[in-house]
Amino acid sequence: MSAAAPLLNQALRERMDAARRRTDELFDLLKPDAIYTRPIAERHRLIFYLGHLEAFDWNQIARNALGVPSFQPEFDKLFEFGIDPPVGKAAEDRPSDWPSTSEVLAYNRRIRERIDALLDRAPEQIVHVALEHRLMHAETLAYLFHNLPYDQKIPPALALRKPDRQVQPAMIEIPRGEATLGQRTGEFGWDNEFAEHSVQVPGFAIGKYKVTNAQYLDFVRDGAPAPHFWIERHGEWLYRGMFAETPLPLNAPVYVTYQEASSYARWKGLSLPAETQFHRAAYATSRGDERHYPWGEAPPDASRGNFDFYHWDPMDVDSTPAGDSAFGVSQLLGNGWEWTSTPFAPFPGFEAFAFYPGYSKNFFDQEHYVLKGASPRTAACMLRRSFRNWFRANYPYVYAGFRVAEN
Numbered sequence: 001m002s003a004a005a006p007l008l009n010q011a012l013r014e015r016m017d018a019a020r021r022r023t024d025e026l027f028d029l030l031k032p033d034a035i036y037t038r039p040i041a042e043r044h045r046l047i048f049y050l051g052h053l054e055a056f057d058w059n060q061i062a063r064n065a066l067g068v069p070s071f072q073p074e075f076d077k078l079f080e081f082g083i084d085p086p087v088g089k090a091a092e093d094r095p096s097d098w099p100s101t102s103e104v105l106a107y108n109r110r111i112r113e114r115i116d117a118l119l120d121r122a123p124e125q126i127v128h129v130a131l132e133h134r135l136m137h138a139e140t141l142a143y144l145f146h147n148l149p150y151d152q153k154i155p156p157a158l159a160l161r162k163p164d165r166q167v168q169p170a171m172i173e174i175p176r177g178e179a180t181l182g183q184r185t186g187e188f189g190w191d192n193e194f195a196e197h198s199v200q201v202p203g204f205a206i207g208k209y210k211v212t213n214a215q216y217l218d219f220v221r222d223g224a225p226a227p228h229f230w231i232e233r234h235g236e237w238l239y240r241g242m243f244a245e246t247p248l249p250l251n252a253p254v255y256v257t258y259q260e261a262s263s264y265a266r267w268k269g270l271s272l273p274a275e276t277q278f279h280r281a282a283y284a285t286s287r288g289d290e291r292h293y294p295w296g297e298a299p300p301d302a303s304r305g306n307f308d309f310y311h312w313d314p315m316d317v318d319s320t321p322a323g324d325s326a327f328g329v330s331q332l333l334g335n336g337w338e339w340t341s342t343p344f345a346p347f348p349g350f351e352a353f354a355f356y357p358g359y360s361k362n363f364f365d366q367e368h369y370v371l372k373g374a375s376p377r378t379a380a381c382m383l384r385r386s387f388r389n390w391f392r393a394n395y396p397y398v399y400a401g402f403r404v405a406e407n
């Protein structure tokens, strides 16, 4: 990164405004009592996130990049970092340990004013980092809010689901060939996306569709535990939606943990695709070149997949054929992240960002696995080919499913 601060272009400033509106709208869904609750035991109380988004922007852009002195250092520190303890090991703070909502909102207002005044001096890379950090939280906040009782949320108007049609599972052959992983130098990416490199991938077969709730139901009926997103009521399985329980959407992707996904694959005598196999299925063509998106070069829109905040919950696995890859594999981007069999590890040439050294490095521990694709709540900018997500193998709250592969 060059030390010179380029004049920040208007487009980036507008994206920052749009991202702030996105996270503000999320907090508007909460009833006042909800802000001090902790809907997921392994994460902070929601009040933390109210301060965290602004504290992050302040710490990265104003304090670290531009050397601006703090006006409320105790909040800068309090709201600096999230937590990711092993499942079952929760923090033990109390609501009274946190400041009032009005104190946090006053801190936030002051930061936005100061950041807006500083933005033209800020290094562009850091502004990208702040922007994507906020949009990632727009997604992970949805996971947290998903686990709040329905009476603590204010639902928006929702479209009704169409009745289910039966999807026929199919396997698609992907021939051996090259896959390019990682981001090109000079383009924005997080540290774990570098360096760009090519790998040879042997031929394999992969599911045309993600595994559906109907398919996973067979596994549950054979004795497997039910996923976190399912609830049993009077002997029937319901889906735990964002704003209401619904009958189990049979042709929507099942959302599960890595452990559940890999057990299902084993039960079928199959496996999960590796990260490199996902790249081949998503971006390769029979001509030997690679695309930027599974469907080609056109920018993402709602016809290509269920991503970028159009919907709160999953759709049927065959509902967006315009997003199919060159080999005909559906929904590799959107409608739920996909677990890969690849532990999260650095690419050759990895260097941690000096201004955020723990962003990826803290998770190279063989306990987190790479997820590719996107969920309904993943922002369009993170649909780039090189983007990698990662979670613990038994973390059940992510909008993440899987498809099977055969080697």
Ligand SMILES: [Fe+2]
Pocket (backbone or CB within 6 Å): 052, 056, 082, 133, 137
């Ligand atoms: Fe964060």
